[in-house]
Amino acid sequence: MPVTGAGLIRFFEEETYGIKIKPKYVVLMAVGFITLVMILWARPLLPF
Template sequence: MAKKDDKYSMPMSGAGLVRYFDDESVGPKIAPEYVIALTVILGIFCFILRYSI
Protein backbone atom coordinates (compact mmCIF):
# COMPACT_ATOMS: atom_id res chain seq x y z
CA MET A 1 0.00 0.00 0.00
CA ALA A 2 1.48 3.35 -1.07
CA LYS A 3 1.58 6.43 1.08
CA LYS A 4 -0.68 9.31 0.14
CA ASP A 5 2.16 11.87 -0.07
CA ASP A 6 4.56 9.79 -2.20
CA LYS A 7 6.11 11.68 -5.11
CA TYR A 8 7.91 10.43 -8.16
CA SER A 9 11.66 10.48 -7.72
CA MET A 10 14.26 11.49 -10.25
CA PRO A 11 16.68 8.89 -11.58
CA MET A 12 20.05 8.76 -9.86
CA SER A 13 21.70 10.56 -12.79
CA GLY A 14 19.51 13.61 -12.11
CA ALA A 15 20.61 14.02 -8.50
CA GLY A 16 21.12 17.63 -7.48
CA LEU A 17 19.08 19.10 -10.33
CA VAL A 18 16.15 21.38 -9.58
CA ARG A 19 12.77 20.01 -10.56
CA TYR A 20 11.06 23.11 -11.96
CA PHE A 21 7.84 21.34 -12.89
CA ASP A 22 7.05 20.87 -9.18
CA ASP A 23 7.14 24.60 -8.42
CA GLU A 24 4.08 26.81 -8.78
CA SER A 25 4.72 30.48 -9.35
CA VAL A 26 2.42 33.12 -7.96
CA GLY A 27 3.17 35.67 -10.68
CA PRO A 28 0.94 36.60 -13.59
CA LYS A 29 0.30 33.97 -16.23
CA ILE A 30 1.07 35.31 -19.74
CA ALA A 31 0.76 33.29 -22.92
CA PRO A 32 4.02 32.92 -24.88
CA GLU A 33 2.39 34.45 -27.97
CA TYR A 34 1.82 37.72 -26.11
CA VAL A 35 5.43 37.84 -24.92
CA ILE A 36 6.74 37.32 -28.47
CA ALA A 37 4.34 39.90 -29.90
CA LEU A 38 5.29 42.45 -27.26
CA THR A 39 8.99 41.85 -27.93
CA VAL A 40 8.54 42.35 -31.68
CA ILE A 41 6.49 45.52 -31.14
CA LEU A 42 9.10 46.89 -28.73
CA GLY A 43 11.87 46.10 -31.22
CA ILE A 44 10.06 47.88 -34.05
CA PHE A 45 9.37 50.85 -31.78
CA CYS A 46 13.06 51.10 -30.83
CA PHE A 47 14.08 50.78 -34.48
CA ILE A 48 11.72 53.61 -35.47
CA LEU A 49 13.00 55.84 -32.66
CA ARG A 50 16.63 55.12 -33.56
CA TYR A 51 16.36 55.95 -37.26
CA SER A 52 13.63 58.62 -37.28
CA ILE A 53 15.80 61.36 -35.81
Protein backbone atom coordinates in the same frame (compact mmCIF):
# COMPACT_ATOMS: atom_id res chain seq x y z
CA MET B 1 12.34 -2.44 -7.71
CA PRO B 2 9.78 -0.83 -10.11
CA VAL B 3 10.81 2.00 -12.38
CA THR B 4 8.34 4.86 -12.07
CA GLY B 5 8.61 7.79 -14.46
CA ALA B 6 12.13 7.00 -15.61
CA GLY B 7 13.28 9.74 -17.95
CA LEU B 8 9.97 11.60 -17.88
CA ILE B 9 9.56 15.25 -17.07
CA ARG B 10 7.29 15.99 -14.13
CA PHE B 11 4.85 18.83 -14.51
CA PHE B 12 3.60 20.24 -11.25
CA GLU B 13 -0.02 21.22 -11.11
CA GLU B 14 0.33 23.43 -8.07
CA GLU B 15 -0.93 26.98 -8.25
CA THR B 16 1.94 29.38 -8.87
CA TYR B 17 1.97 33.07 -8.09
CA GLY B 18 2.79 35.87 -10.48
CA ILE B 19 1.68 37.19 -13.83
CA LYS B 20 0.57 34.55 -16.31
CA ILE B 21 1.04 35.54 -19.97
CA LYS B 22 0.75 33.20 -22.93
CA PRO B 23 4.00 32.73 -24.87
CA LYS B 24 2.58 34.18 -28.10
CA TYR B 25 1.82 37.45 -26.30
CA VAL B 26 5.37 37.60 -24.96
CA VAL B 27 6.69 37.18 -28.52
CA LEU B 28 4.30 39.84 -29.85
CA MET B 29 5.33 42.29 -27.12
CA ALA B 30 9.02 41.64 -27.85
CA VAL B 31 8.52 42.20 -31.60
CA GLY B 32 6.53 45.37 -30.89
CA PHE B 33 9.21 46.68 -28.54
CA ILE B 34 11.97 45.97 -31.07
CA THR B 35 9.94 47.72 -33.80
CA LEU B 36 9.38 50.75 -31.55
CA VAL B 37 13.09 50.98 -30.76
CA MET B 38 13.99 50.75 -34.46
CA ILE B 39 11.49 53.50 -35.34
CA LEU B 40 12.79 55.77 -32.59
CA TRP B 41 16.39 55.03 -33.59
CA ALA B 42 15.70 55.95 -37.25
CA ARG B 43 13.65 59.04 -36.35
CA PRO B 44 16.44 61.59 -37.11
CA LEU B 45 16.73 60.08 -40.60
CA LEU B 46 13.03 60.54 -41.39
CA PRO B 47 11.83 63.77 -43.03
CA PHE B 48 9.03 64.45 -40.49
